[in-house]
Amino acid sequence: MSDDTMQENNQKQYLWWQDGIIYQVYPRSFQDANGDGIGDLRGMILRLEYLKTLGVKAIWLSPIYPSPMADFGYDISDYRGIWPTFGSMADFDELLANVHAMGMKLILDLVPNHSSDEHPWFLESRSSRDNPKRDWYIWKDAKPDGGLPNNWLSVFGGPAWEWDGKTGQYYYHAFHVKQPDLNWRNPQVEKAMLDIMRWWLDKGVDGFRVDAMWHMIKDAQWRDNPRNPDYKESMGSYEQLLPVYSTDQPEMHGIAARMRKVLDEYHQRLMIAEIYLPVHRLVAYYGTHDREAHLPFNFTLTSLPWDSRSIAAAIDEYEAALPDTDWPNWVMGNHDQPRISSRVGLGQSKVAAVLLLTLRGTPTLYYGDEIGMRDVPIPPGEVQDPQGLNMPGKNLSRDPERTPMQWDQTRNGGFTAGQPWLRIDRSFRRRNVATQEKDEYSPLCLYHKLIRLRQQEPSLMVGAYKPVYSDTQLLAYIRQADGHPGFLIVLNLTHRPGYFTPSTIRFTGVIVVDSFPEQEQVSVKDSLDLFGDEGLIVRLDDWRAVSTNPNPHELAAMP
């Protein structure tokens, strides 16, 4: 079996991004090597061994390009460079070479929807109305009464239009005022961005996570967005409207297909798309016959109520929506969302780990979740995230989930010898990688076991998903690849004990991984008693469906 390309499983072949696990690194917060308090590329090089040992296949880096850092790198002023505080291009080349030498892959963030307002393209564009780059961005006249061109809002608060006094027009910014949107109806913009993709692919990067893809092209008529009837004061002001004209436009599919073609000029490169849409709209971004994104990120688990019925239904809905040509994926957290352990509690975050690493499809892990890092309260005077700064008092800052990685018990958790750019969780002395590596009850040890098992067992890595049972507490399913032992996963999504006594299947097997390791290696038959916060995997010796109970979840277990 060749390590980095394909996994053989009964004639079917799987690509590295199908049977491998993706790990997101937020570069500012992963490892600082030069003591300036900000993570860097050399720091990452030092920590590659950790990622290799963890068992992940691909590392996705949030942006590392030159940037004024108004949105921490998502405002790019040079798409072909490295931000000096992160390192040099030579450091990047070394990182890429090391990642490859260790049998892993490197995925970069690509931010095609907008640049920085300090990018030379925008400086030219705003210099005069007849500059050749004027049309590379979105410029509109004021309404005859002097009003904004339409009612669209910025994700980071306030209107999405900014007046430019010098040239007497507004420019559009879906995010920060320092992130003007590029005009993807201009073919020169598309060509420039596709060339940038080729430039990095020629260097050998293994793919891109495309930022904000559902924003990239807007309604040709610039119609007002309708009011959101479900808006509440506690939400971000952006939610006042439904972005039906400013996002998810039909023309986006052509662009996504042309981006994909660029990837396809190379060998086995990956395009992930950041898209926050309901499942039926999301799957459209695979494109008919898999012609667009390989993996439109599936964020379902980051926002669902943490209850077993909702989760069971969401998994079924997603599985049903995916055509055979498309490969599923699951995300439990990222740099824009509260951390899972803060959302559901530390006990349940272990159950979440069992869920994420046993579902069908590529899992994406967010750095630090494997040690149960939690959101860190950042005092108002230290808030740095523009989303938090622009909408104070609503608890919308993303700083809490971006704090420094907790490596060990030394000063600043081993993240930096200097002053960290964002405060580190004060629990770092007991919650860190070094301590957890020695503690078999730790989240990190659970992640190690889950990843090892998943990567060894074709059923867990690529096998079919068969729903078995769900009630108000429990969620159970089987993963099974033809010709390989099946696995039964049973999760208790509450803190109370739960009893798994399914009427529709009989099974015997052994618990092989459990969020409470004392239960591991215990033989089980037909039923299970679970503690609160327990999630476990049973390697099945035998199982069969036995009845015609009309509960659809149970019926679905019939082989």
Ligand code: GLC
């Ligand atoms: C994406 C990024 C987010 C960023 C935004 C604007 O949603 O994940 O961090 O602020 O795009 O680029």
